[in-house]
Amino acid sequence: MxxxxxxxxxxxxxxxxxxxxxxxxxxxxxxxxxxxxxxxxxxxxxxxxxxxxxxxxxxxxxxxxxxxxxxxxxxxxxxxxxxxxxxxxxxxxxxxxxxxxxxxxxxxxxxxxxxxxxxxxxxxxxxxxxxxxxxxxxxxxxxxxxxxxxxxxxxxxxxxxxxxxxxxxxxxxxxxxxxxxxxxxxxxxxxxxxxxxxxxxxxxxxxxxxxxxxxxxxxxxxxxxxxxxxxxxxxxxxxxxxxNRAERTILDEADQLAQLDLNAVLAAQRDGAAVIDTRDNADFSGGHLRGSINVGLSGRFAEYTGEVVRPNTPIVLVSDAGYEPEARIRLSRIGFDTVIGVLANPMQVFQHHPDVVESASRLTVQQFEQRRASLATLQIVDVRGPGEVEHGMIAGAIHIELPALLARLGELDPTVPTVVYCAGGYRSSIAASALRANGFTDVSDILGGYTAWATLRDPAPPTVG
Incomplete structure (x- = not known):
């Protein structure tokens, strides 16, 4: 056998x-x-x-x-x-x-x-x-x-x-x-x-x-x-x-992605394309194309993309050199075949066109507590799953699981300063960038997530995923 x-x-x-x-x-x-x-x-x-x-x-x-x-x-x-x-x-x-x-x-x-x-x-x-x-x-x-x-x-x-x-x-x-x-x-x-x-x-x-x-x-x-x-x-x-019940296009694993210049990417973005930046969240926070969504290849890339990008949305990838084919294949595994290309030479583009680049605000636990104390209104969003929040939440947080975020945007105020957290910082970077891409003007996430916050408050933190 x-x-x-x-x-x-x-x-x-x-x-x-x-x-x-x-x-x-x-x-x-x-x-x-x-x-x-x-x-x-x-x-x-x-x-x-x-x-x-x-x-x-x-x-x-x-x-x-x-x-x-x-x-x-x-x-x-x-x-x-x-x-x-x-x-x-x-x-x-x-x-x-x-x-x-x-x-x-x-x-x-x-x-x-x-x-x-x-x-x-x-x-x-x-x-x-x-x-x-x-x-x-x-x-x-x-x-x-x-x-x-x-x-x-x-x-x-x-x-x-x-x-x-x-x-x-x-x-x-x-x-x-x-x-x-x-x-x-x-x-x-x-x-x-x-x-x-x-x-x-x-x-x-x-x-x-x-x-x-x-x-x-x-x-x-x-x-x-x-x-x-x-x-x-x-x-x-x-x-x-x-x-999975339908006749559909057969995947060609050797298919090559189009290399797009900045003007083509911005035009696609204006027409409704999602720009998915697959780099590590630390690199993303240092500088990225305004309106892009950070879903790092190091994690559950395809699944989490499918939680914040609607099916059949055209997609442009921003990736470290050489990782674009992997990103395309991984998206194809959930049926996302609408990748129209990749931004060519992204680091060079960011250096030469700072007007289209923004950084992401990521707060340490101490910075988060200072921000919470200094603002009369702060919208805190917990994007963890139900089994995780059973171990505790930050007081005043609104619980919206990451897969439900787009469907529940109407429950949040895009004009109010917002802080997002998850367990460790991967999902919160996704969620924060998705909120910015949907018009939220002041969004941060917590470095180290709930784990870091709970550890600072209690040396023996609860177990979270």
Missing amino acids: FFKQYYLGCLSHASYLIGDTASGRAVVVDPQRDISGYLHDAAAAGLSIERVIETHFHADFLSGHLELAEATGAVISFGADAAGRTEFAMEPLGHLQRLELGDVVLEIRATPGHTPESISIVVYGRSDADAVAVLTGDTLFIGDVGRPDLLSSVGVSADGLARQLFHSLHEQLLTLPDATKVYPAHGAGSACGKNLSTDTVSTIGEQRRTNYALAPMTEEQFVHAVTEGQAAAPMYFLFAANK
């Missing part, structure tokens, strides 16, 4: 290449959009990718099923409940249907709950042997289960999906032997759950013992446990979920 997990840390996304080395037949499960890694490894192992299996319609990334089908001729499959819901040819897989790759056998189990069409895939080394592993998609994570509320905005009941999830877990997954390895589609940091582990593999037995959602409880208790405390879903999730 050939079995490889591919873990994409910037999206907390796990995908899989599974094959039978004797027959040379293989499948890819839940692929990322840039597929060169699967093609390389399959060729090296003498495997032919004949099928792409999606465990559900993903919302947090744009899957590579169309790219793999184009490159290999592979059949695309989802669970049976996805039948009739795709614009492209798709072969649905029924509950308990088995796919024989040779000695390696895959068994499909319908596990609705995170979404109605969710499936899990049980892997057997031989048809008469015990299960070796189960690929659980977004049904079961390490330390958590898939959130059932993401489809609420399109009229699908979170309560109803949570009840389906309860039965899927107990009737389809927990019936597997304890030694069965668990391989989920996501890990820590994913917005598809609230308590995901940094581990990327576990066993059914370990999850039975340690996963809060699998502890002995009634169905009602389970529904409450998995629906309360979920963070706001990133703004792009519904867009990506719909794109």
Whole structure:
């Protein structure tokens, strides 16, 4: 058996290449959009990718099923409940249907709950042997289960999906032997759950013992446990979920970005383009194109861009030299294919055109406290998630999670001095720059975030993410 997990840390996304080395037949499960890694490894192992299996319609990334089908001729499959819901040819897989790759056998189990069409895939080394592993998609994570509320905005009941999830877990997954390895589609940091582990593999037995959602409880208790405390879903999730059902452009990983001069960038900006500066927030604060948004490549770049830039918005990139292709590929992984180019020689442009450059105000905790004491009115915005604010907030702060910021701009006064904070300073730089780009005139963020503020006030700070 050939079995490889591919873990994409910037999206907390796990995908899989599974094959039978004797027959040379293989499948890819839940692929990322840039597929060169699967093609390389399959060729090296003498495997032919004949099928792409999606465990559900993903919302947090744009899957590579169309790219793999184009490159290999592979059949695309989802669970049976996805039948009739795709614009492209798709072969649905029924509950308990088995796919024989040779000695390696895959068994499909319908596990609705995170979404109605969710499936899990049980892997057997031989048809008469015990299960070796189960690929659980977004049904079961390490330390958590898939959130059932993401489809609420399109009229699908979170309560109803949570009840389906309860039965899927107990009737389809927990019936597997304890030694069965668990391989989920996501890990820590994913917005598809609230308590995901940094581990990327576990066993059914370990999850039975340690996963809060699998502890002995009634169905009602389970529904409450998995629906309360979920963070706001990133703004792009519904867009990506719909794109994963649609015919769309195939990604060309070698495509080159246009180099734009300053006049072209300013013209695009006037026409509604978002200028995304991918540099470190310290470099951004020292000087950047006025109205640009700082989302550093060092973090969850694509996800956070998708939280502050609306889908289909034209995008111009400002990057350190050589990092532009990475930024484009990472945006393509969430379906943001509207990058029209990059600002050529940005540092030189900033030096020669200081009239279009501004710096960002970043306050130490002491400077923040001084500013708070000196101003009659100060708007303080906490952009952390619900699990983080449980540990405390700065007095008087308005809690608006980063994914909800654009939708809730109307609750804030753009003319009032504003200070934004998160846990450590990465998200607050994103939020502060997004507020400036939307017309807020006096915005700062706190260096070190709530962690720094709490540490100064209490040498033993609360635990925050």
